Amino acid sequence: MATILLWLQLAVAIILVIFLGAGLAKSADVIAEKSGLGRTWVGAILLAGVTSLPELATGISAVTILDAPDLAAGAILGSCLFNLVILAILDFVCGPDPLFQRAQMSHGLAAGLGCVLLGIAAVGMVTGGMAEPLRVGWVSVFSLVLLVVYFLSGRMIAQCEVERRTEVLEQEAEIFQYQHIRLRQAYVRFVVMSIGIVLTGIWLAGICDRIAEVTGLGESFVGALLLAATTSLPEVVTSISAIRLNAVDLAVSNVFGSNVFNLGILGLFDLAYWKGDLLATISPIHLNTALVAMIMTSVAIVGLVYRAAVKESQRYVTWDGVTLIVLYLFGMYMVYNNSPGT
Template sequence: MLTVWTTFLLLAAVIAFAGYWLSRFGDVIAERTGLSGSWIGLILLATVTSLPELVTGISAVRLENAPDLAVGDALGSCVFNLLLLSVVDFFHRPGCLFARAAEGHALSTGYSAVMLAIVGLNLSAPAAIAGLPLSPATLAIVPIYVLALRNIFTYERRRLLEPPEPAALRYPGVTLARAVTGYVAAATAVVAAGVMLPGAALDLATAMGWTTTFVGTLFLAAATSLPELVVTLSAVRIGALDMAVANLFGSNLFNMVVLAVDDAAYPGGPLLSQVSAAHGVTVLTALLMTGAATIGLIYRPTARPARAVSWVSLALVAAYALNAALLIDGLGRQGFSGG
């Protein structure tokens, strides 16, 4: 059991370390190529930090035949990313996150809610989609994602909601060639660890007598979300609040695309018809947390109970804890076995 835990934690550490350098070199590439600041978090960093979920999901369905791990990882990562908003709120001492972040982020949360709801509908009717080559959600998610990116770009261009750019280069000693080389090396490390992580997660579930749904939603999702954590805290540290928030919301959008890719890669039929109904709990939790974040972005609260975090962040923490408690309760009722 010690070996199983050591292997899992070591792979998670590799993802976290490589994810840090992936984000740093990605930021250099964005700076050197003159990419728009508002797109660094939403597109470049969000896609990069979601690479572990993508690789891990494909590995889970193709190499390990563990669809519950793949779905639990993608949906659990959405919930974990929303929890990270409360972490950003705590470390952003100049003021409440939801009072200072751009209101335009609500457009991202709206599209996330739409895609989560579509996935939830698919999960609620597994028999109806069992004979199809793909889940209907897969056919809807990709065009909705493209539409979301287009609308967000149009909105930001119209409203001129660009994060402030530093006057001087943040990485004066790093060339574009060096950044690209470092980016590829870090991405390779993330891919390698991501391929091995599902096997380690299955060993962990077997050793502990846990379900793959439980391990995928809580442990695997937390491990593959470590790059989001590292990138988000780094962005807050340099004062790029909107970059940090856009990274988290953008990662949730991309996680829905990851589900679609996992579905296309799964050889056993529609992915969402082959997994545990317990994933519906995570979908509902993600919708609840997304709604709370949207309210915060629009209402823009300034109060911080005990000078720690806003009431929105407290709601996010409570929802995450509730999701974990419900999954643990379901784990106990299933006798620590099953999918």
């Protein structure tokens, strides 16, 4: 009976996350238009930050209240994998026109920065067993590097978007479609939904931690699969909504930006984990997840660059989308196969 109640609570939490994330895409599109910031920056920084708040809330709760660092790390790195699978979902939702064929090649910047951050985290995990010189207090040097690179990433993406928008405006007039909505109204709606997502995220962390105990699947697997998938639901909902609004760049930048934000969060988790170096404490399983995420990101970059240069005929299934799905399943199999109790 207790197990059934846990799954019912999980279902309710998922519905809440979907409800709260449903309107974020339109609010973000309004902000992108009326503020002049552009869809790429708003998607990669603002929307990605908000839709990644569940990962932040669940992770902070996991390392401070639940003392479950593997749950936190699994949720972050598993979310990176799941976010990249969203690209395959969006590719199908786009219809016969491939997703990357409609997206700006400038998204390769955020994707590449995400790959760099994954590499930094992986090196931090590999060298985690080494002595004090690689730590500042209890915090890994690599966690601090993650935070610095994250803030530099935001600046680089902003500069790139400003240059791109200037070039577009010189060539063609920009279309405005939200004259009837006030910018302040969009910001208020955004903030209210964000607060709701944070509170739901904290609840999700407790539910998934109890599921890990009851099922015996282990924190690493539950974090990488169950918690990562549920906390990534806002990305799924907002990205699909963006596609329906014909805001492809908002959807793609949300996915790549979420991964950049997630890895910055991983550095914050190390600061919040007072018991020691988080990257040295977590299970080696997470290194495999980080490596698979790097490969998936590289596949996405290749697909983005290739379709910008070569215009293919219309198709619902693309090689890059299928590859992302196969790599995700492989990553989950490795985590499951190496988790305690499986």
